[in-house]
Amino acid sequence: MRGPADPAVLDRVKTWRPYVEAKLGFRNHWYPALFSEEMEEGRFQSVMLLGEKILLSRQAGRVYAVRDRCLHRGVAFSARPECFAEGTVTCWYHGWTYRLADGRLCGVATEPGCSLVEKIKLETYPVREVQGVLFVFVGDIDPPDLGLDVPPGFLDEDLFPLGISRLVNANWRMGCENGFDSTHIIIHKDSIVIAAMDAVVPLGFALTPNSKMQTVTSDGAPKGVVDDFRENYTPIFEARIRGEHAFTPVGATGHKVTIFRVSIWLPCALMVENHPEPDVTQYEWYVPVDEDRHLYFQFLGKRGAITADDRERYRRIFHDLYVPLTLHGFNDDDVWAREAMEKFYGDDTGWIEERLFEPDLSVVEWRKLASRHNRGIQPPARSS
């Protein structure tokens, strides 16, 4: 639901109030916005991040980002992008022309004598392009190192990540919590990937007596929560209800999928190690778009694919196998589950009416870490 979080709800959520407030995400962080290949030289693209409409353009190789709204009459440049001079954007409506590098008004095509030239400026957004991804910084402070805002290893030179993205009709926190919650595994019991890869997915995970989350908050490194499945859980391959056998999933005796650890990192990224195969790591971002949508980025990063040949071979596996079987065949159920939660949390009441159980420890630790270590709460959407 649009607007600020319900104050009556906030008053009753003590331990992770900032997280509940952050309907539009956390400010002063880096977020993936587009894949490099979506941004061609000389073209413009508009994205919405944390409720802000942002215009990106690649000019002479470099990508710039400015607020996608002319200062004059508030229209979006992206409605009909015009570029009369390299490194600038001209508003289609009255010819106001801005430098992309600093956002300054540098000319007005319809009125050469305009006194506002060089006096006013658009908001600009820092951009970094790395690993085939355009990251945008949404905030007011000097941007910290990008490496602080991605899961460990994502920027490593020997990691070769390929990915897809799509818009999901659920708040970004539904994405984080669905991804990091271990017991939602049951929704994947009928995934096509199971038969296709001769794998088996457990029905659930019983907590072990010594299970605990590892919270990573050291300075100068990404901040997150790590759930080590090898220590925290015993996988469950049979559902028992009232002491009696109730259900066993198909393939329960097959080859096991080996997941070592699942972790979640500020501002909104998940890492699943050794998935779907031992030398591959799945990275996901649930980027806040507005109050009820997020942009879902899914990457599968291959270690050690260094040569062009290695990469080409991995690219084929990625497109022919991983995209249909895991990024869709497996994760489509997650998309659907997040959207199913949206109604309950969308009007804020879910945060106080929910009833958590023991394995939600992982979710609880994430909420607490995010509440403490974020760099700011994005305020309710301005007219963007």
Add this chain to the structure above:
Amino acid sequence: MRGPADPAVLDRVKTWRPYVEAKLGFRNHWYPALFSEEMEEGRFQSVMLLGEKILLSRQAGRVYAVRDRCLHRGVAFSARPECFAEGTVTCWYHGWTYRLADGRLCGVATEPGCSLVEKIKLETYPVREVQGVLFVFVGDIDPPDLGLDVPPGFLDEDLFPLGISRLVNANWRMGCENGFDSTHIIIHKDSIVIAAMDAVVPLGFALTPNSKMQTVTSDGAPKGVVDDFRENYTPIFEARIRGEHAFTPVGATGHKVTIFRVSIWLPCALMVENHPEPDVTQYEWYVPVDEDRHLYFQFLGKRGAITADDRERYRRIFHDLYVPLTLHGFNDDDVWAREAMEKFYGDDTGWIEERLFEPDLSVVEWRKLASRHNRGIQPPARSS
């Protein structure tokens, strides 16, 4: 419109304020929810009644009803119903499993050691199955006898009712008032049923000097208002405007449809006796779904169809003749008229801007009776 009734409107509606407050209907009553034949063994169905989303399931013949929302994360069971053990429903998301009979959490498929088992429970709803209909009680009190909440005769053993249902985009009170108001008869002047049944429908009904409504409020019986057309009205077969002949409907000299009485009963049911034929009675329910929709149940009950042959013969007449010609051919205009009223009353202003005339006596008596004898007002919709 969603949310509570406008307080400024309520303050100006003195005589039937509770009725105006009851946007979502009256609580602590029985309502028809589904036809028996819509609820197969082992299947699940979700319905919304009075703003509450309710899951029904038939297990070993009996039908149960629980709130269609898992206590854990608030998702609807019905989004992907799972049943691992007879008499239970398992939430597709994390395997929480509830007994349908009492709503208690009786197991968790993903975490056998969950400490909440047997400690927490879903809201349950009493169900009664009779005359081919599943009635659900929405309320907090011990449910009174179903017979108190249906029009007289509906549960009689020698009545054989058959029916259809559909969703109408208007508040439930638009249904009641359209149905019970005698002068809306003019909207049926072009109905196909008139030609088909060699009948005539009057243009209107002039009040007789001694016309009055009969209010039925004795204990231990349904409560309602009866409008006896034989005593209260003279049918009008010619419209005169400014003293001059203006309009005569087609077929005004044909065979007359004989309607003896029309009556309306708490919580929201109409009875039209001897319609469309002398030994048939039409029963209708306008069941509140949410603020701006109701579920329209239409039954035609045949008296004395006892044997299987009688019933089969009536079933053919019902499907081949009554459904197309009267339940649709005649009543589709009522559906349309209720939806046409919705804008005026939907933002509550209609209740104070309306201008009633003499024959609206029937509507007025119904509003007063409903205001006095309902068992509770359903509060504004919770996140359901």
Add this chain to the structure above:
Amino acid sequence: MRGPADPAVLDRVKTWRPYVEAKLGFRNHWYPALFSEEMEEGRFQSVMLLGEKILLSRQAGRVYAVRDRCLHRGVAFSARPECFAEGTVTCWYHGWTYRLADGRLCGVATEPGCSLVEKIKLETYPVREVQGVLFVFVGDIDPPDLGLDVPPGFLDEDLFPLGISRLVNANWRMGCENGFDSTHIIIHKDSIVIAAMDAVVPLGFALTPNSKMQTVTSDGAPKGVVDDFRENYTPIFEARIRGEHAFTPVGATGHKVTIFRVSIWLPCALMVENHPEPDVTQYEWYVPVDEDRHLYFQFLGKRGAITADDRERYRRIFHDLYVPLTLHGFNDDDVWAREAMEKFYGDDTGWIEERLFEPDLSVVEWRKLASRHNRGIQPPARSS
């Protein structure tokens, strides 16, 4: 956005506050509602003007207008118009029948003895039919002369106007301001009319040192603002950014389009003289429908087309040339630009966040004139 203007915005808009308040337009003015040829004898049409739903009907040649809402139950007559006697409308729902001339209830088809007859009345609207247009007066005062509410010359006998109309998804003020603002001319740089008519449209207009708007506010005449392009501007045929040539539009050396003056008149009409050709004047109305839509009337008035032959010849040119090439080919971009502004102004924030520049002098003068000389502000929409 529906409802009254944001008070926090109004407090910060000092100079043209009434204009910002007038989301639904100015009350007590005449507005074009339909073309004469859209209103056949005996037929009914419903239009929405300034948030009020109005029923028009032509009876014995004359056109009447009443509020399109029955006093009884608030339904729209137009949902199924019934006419049992000339000069009246009968409500389809209960037969209430009103005289169109004075709005009085003059009979009830379903209840001949109704005591309300001749006692209650519908709101009526003055109508004038002239130049092939039906004008409706929306207000409470004695209507002033129609000639005070149309641009100069529109009612002249030697003017032969032909036109089209369409609904635009933007507030009416977006129409006025887009039309009267001189520098939006740049949006037309790729219009098909340019090649087709061997014309050239400048990129913009540089203000001359002595440029000023002429404000016309004398009694007994239309009130408006006149922008004389010959004195106020030097047309710009080349965009220069940072002192360097950036862009020249196609055809910049062709035959020039000659526009002498553009002017805007209360309540919401634009006049473009000598456009698209010297002996033709374009008149436009941006009639408020509701908060976020206006009815866009476009007329091209031919001077001196007196004989039937002249008129037939002009009619052919209008339909075959002007409608496709200018009213659509040129002005479709204006429609699109107004809709692009709607988001910024639609929640009222645009009025305080906008950043005007020198050539917006014309817009500023219009806002001030409209704020001072309107005859009333239409209040927030009633349930219509």
